[in-house]
Amino acid sequence: MPVVTSKTDPSNTARIRKKALAEYNQRLLVARRGVFDLFKNIPRERLVQRIIPNANATLWNYTLNDFELSQLERDISMVIDTALETLTIIPPFGWWFAKYDEQAYRVGALQENINIRQLLSALPAAPIILDGEQLLLRPFFNENVSKEIVTSYRAISGMSERTSNRVFQTIVNGINGNRSPREIRKELTDAFGIASRDAKRIVNTEINRANNNARTATAQLYRDEFGIPTGVLHISALLSTTRASHAARHGNVYTPEQQNAWWSRNSNRINCKCSVRTVLLDDEGRVVETALQERLIKQRPFFKG
Numbered sequence: 001m002p003v004v005t006s007k008t009d010p011s012n013t014a015r016i017r018k019k020a021l022a023e024y025n026q027r028l029l030v031a032r033r034g035v036f037d038l039f040k041n042i043p044r045e046r047l048v049q050r051i052i053p054n055a056n057a058t059l060w061n062y063t064l065n066d067f068e069l070s071q072l073e074r075d076i077s078m079v080i081d082t083a084l085e086t087l088t089i090i091p092p093f094g095w096w097f098a099k100y101d102e103q104a105y106r107v108g109a110l111q112e113n114i115n116i117r118q119l120l121s122a123l124p125a126a127p128i129i130l131d132g133e134q135l136l137l138r139p140f141f142n143e144n145v146s147k148e149i150v151t152s153y154r155a156i157s158g159m160s161e162r163t164s165n166r167v168f169q170t171i172v173n174g175i176n177g178n179r180s181p182r183e184i185r186k187e188l189t190d191a192f193g194i195a196s197r198d199a200k201r202i203v204n205t206e207i208n209r210a211n212n213n214a215r216t217a218t219a220q221l222y223r224d225e226f227g228i229p230t231g232v233l234h235i236s237a238l239l240s241t242t243r244a245s246h247a248a249r250h251g252n253v254y255t256p257e258q259q260n261a262w263w264s265r266n267s268n269r270i271n272c273k274c275s276v277r278t279v280l281l282d283d284e285g286r287v288v289e290t291a292l293q294e295r296l297i298k299q300r301p302f303f304k305g
Ligand SMILES: [Zn+2]
Pocket: 236, 243, 246, 271, 272, 273, 274
């Protein structure tokens, strides 16, 4: 029977996501410090305006010309891109997030391999079975990991750019509004709070995609190379945040291609905690080992999303 280690974390990537997010936030902290330093260096003077007797309104005047402003915009991008290593068009060698993509993909491929080996060992004439090491040496592994890294790089580069724009706009608005440095610093902190929430969504999406792509690719490998009919069983995390359309698939069997096509539609990948397990199919395309599927289908009515 296919192995499902955690009900609420069927992709089994919680640990990798936690570590990736911790490093992501650490890098955002470095970026924030850099932006605060840039902001601190903007020449400023305090203007005291007397509006009515005995009431002083303090306004701040920041002396930045257009050239200095565009220089500041470039410096902000540089600080944030440096912290996230998103300075180039393609991921730099040894890019920090690459190791998490690789781990997530490796865990998915190895777990699926163990799962498939178990399923096959129950058959009377045991067909060719790869051990984990042999599986990772197949060309699909490195090729697909590289693709995952490129996709993650696009997501994190985009986030880096959005953050730079938001941070720069925050400073410009503060300058134009003659607000105090304290107020502007508070707004900058808020802007980095948005970045941190963005980071969490990106980590969830990227790590689970890499892990699940490894699972469907492993199912495809056994089908295409060894002629073993495989399908994938959709396993939803059934959390309070799970979308009803995701929970409705819990326990259904699809071809790897159908499953990937569904994931690539709309925003199905975003924050998706669902996973898949390979199942063996008979000549009529029915699941050979049905115990897990039956158990999953029984869980559906208990979902309260
Ligand atoms: Zn999902």
